[in-house]
Amino acid sequence: MNKPYEKETYFALTMDPVHIGTGGYRLGRVDNTITREPGTNLPKVPGTGISGVARAFTAMAIQSENPMIPKKMKYQRPSREITKKDGTKEIVYDSCAGKGGEKGDGHCGEPDCEVCVAYGFSKDGNSFQGMAQFFDARILFFPVYSMLGPVWITSESIMREFNIAGATLSDKERFKRFNASLQIPEDKLNLGWLMLEREDGEVNLTSLPSRTGTSPVPTTILKREDGEVDKFLYVPQEIKDRLVLVSDKLFSRIVNDNLEVRTSVAIDPATGAAVDGALYTYEAIPRATVLWFDVIYNKPENFRIKQDGVDQPIKHDKADGEGWKWIKENVEKGLRLIEFMGVGGMNTRGMGRMRISGGGLNGK
Ligand SMILES: [Zn+2]
Numbered sequence: 393m394n395k396p397y398e399k400e401t402y403f404a405l406t407m408d409p410v411h412i413g414t415g416g417y418r419l420g421r422v423d424n425t426i427t428r429e430p431g432t433n434l435p436k437v438p439g440t441g442i443s444g445v446a447r448a449f450t451a452m453a454i455q456s457e458n459p460m461i462p463k464k465m466k467y468q469r470p471s472r473e474i475t476k477k478d479g480t481k482e483i484v485y486d487s488c489a490g491k492g493g494e495k496g497d498g499h500c501g502e503p504d505c506e507v508c509v510a511y512g513f514s515k516d517g518n519s520f521q522g523m524a525q526f527f528d529a530r531i532l533f534f535p536v537y538s539m540l541g542p543v544w545i546t547s548e549s550i551m552r553e554f555n556i557a558g559a560t561l562s563d564k565e566r567f568k569r570f571n572a573s574l575q576i577p578e579d580k581l582n583l584g585w586l587m588l589e590r591e592d593g594e595v596n597l598t599s600l601p602s603r604t605g606t607s608p609v610p611t612t613i614l615k616r617e618d619g620e621v622d623k624f625l626y627v628p629q630e631i632k633d634r635l636v637l638v639s640d641k642l643f644s645r646i647v648n649d650n651l652e653v654r655t656s657v658a659i660d661p662a663t664g665a666a667v668d669g670a671l672y673t674y675e676a677i678p679r680a681t682v683l684w685f686d687v688i689y690n691k692p693e694n695f696r697i698k699q700d701g702v703d704q705p706i707k708h709d710k711a712d713g714e715g716w717k718w719i720k721e722n723v724e725k726g727l728r729l730i731e732f733m734g735v736g737g738m739n740t741r742g743m744g745r746m747r748i749s750g751g752g753l754n755g756k
Contacts, residue, residue: 397690398716402727402750403626404437404529404683408743409652409676412441412736426651426675429530432549433644435651435677437735437746439526442685442727444491445735446526447511450726451489454506488513503697504707506722523692523706523719529685532624533631534647535678536583540576543634544682545583547643554684556623559595559637566591570635581636584650588638595637626749627682652678676743687723687751689716724752 412427426435488507490498499513501520512522532554533544545567551559561568567581567588579590614625624632638646653675658667677683692706692715708718727748734744 395691396694397688398720399686399688400720400751401684401686402748402753403532403624404685404730404746404748405628406677406679406681406683407731407745407747408679408734409654410437410681410734410736410744410746411674411676412437426677429528432640434531434647435675436531437529437677437683437685439528439685441735442529442730443511443522443524443526445730445733446723446726447507448489448726449729449733450510450722451487451507453725453729454722501697501699503699503704506718509692509697509706509708510719510722518698520697523690523695523716524723525688525690527686527688529683531647531677531681532684533627533635533682534643534650535680536646536650538582538584540574540581540634542680543574543581543583543636544631544680545636545638545643545646547638547640549640550643551637554623561591561637561639563591564639564641565589568593568595568637570595570637571633574634574636583636583638583642583646586642586646588642595635626754631680631682650678652676683746684750687720689719689723691716692719720752727751728753 410426413425427438427441428434429436488499488505499508499515501508501513501515501518503509505513508520508522510522510524513520530550530553532550533546535542535544546559548560551557559568565588567583568591569576572594576590581588581590614621614623616622616625653673655673659665660667691713692708693713695706696703697706698704706715708715710718731745731747735746736744
């Protein structure tokens with residue numbers, strides 16, 4: 393089968409509370425509410441937020457792989473001479489890390505640029521959509537405090553969207569456990585303020601069938617050491633041992649009642665002091681939440697990049713037809729750094745770090 397693209401599914405485990413305001417990936421943005429899915433009202437991390445930081449981190453990773461090229465990243469070419477307002481001339485380097493702009497500064501737009509090809513560019517009125525397309529990260533397992541300690545909830549439609557059948561409830565007001573080893577005294581469990589009774593039976597993680605026969609994650613990479621396919625291979629075992637299935641309606645209520653809410657104070661950047669009366673609260677996806685998202689890697693062999701008026705093929709270091717692997721490697725260099733540098737606003741306040749797994753991030 394010769395598809396024009398390849399899809400990878402990634403998991404994101406939040407290491408900190410994650411706050412993504414509706415403004416997208418601008419770092420340091422202050423906003424009270426987080427981005428939500430319109431239909432379900434569930435918090436999400438928009439794909440643009442992930443691709444924005446991944447772009448900057450890919451650029452950063454490639455710079456650190458090339459430390460011998462000071463102030464001129466491997467992809468910062470060609471350098472350009474600009475004339476400043478006072479008539480003096482200066483050499484500038486394009487940094488492909490940022491968002492780019494109308495004037496085209498910032499993106500080199502070269503057909504072999506690891507950053508511009510993967511994430512797109514706009515230069516001299518030319519714009520090119522990146523070869524990697526990011527989809528929104530949606531909640532898969534959400535941590536809730538209970539009398540048994542933390543448990544992670546998920547819902548019927550989340551499992552369905554993840555392309556898994558068989559995770560169903562007959563009584564929508566009850567919950568079902570995933571693992572018989574999760575001991576629940578008297579079959580009652582409080583999820584935050586909500587007390588629920590258990591429905592008989594378990595949702596068996598390893599024998600869950602795929603809804604359409606194809607898993608979102610290729611089953612070849614989901615084989616455990618004992619040979620069984622585990623659709624949540626990269627989700628920590630402590631989480632998988634404490635999974636609870638609830639109905640969609642209850643899921644949305646429980647999530648929205650258990651978001652992290654913090655209070656902070658606005659700082660005047662000019663004086664460094666607190667702004668009078670500028671106390672504000674903001675919500676965030678709590679730490680230890682598991683989200684999932686897809687990235688589509690288009691095959692660069694099907695695209696051309698215009699350079700000086702001439703269409704050029706995209707240059708990569710893989711075999712013909714496998715250029716998407718080059719895109720993926722470069723994107724994953726950026727995704728990997730989200731664990732250390734985070735997404736969204738308020739990173740300086742210890743927020744936003746997520747450990748990304750799946751794809752090539754697990755040494756498969
Ligand atoms: Zn570039």
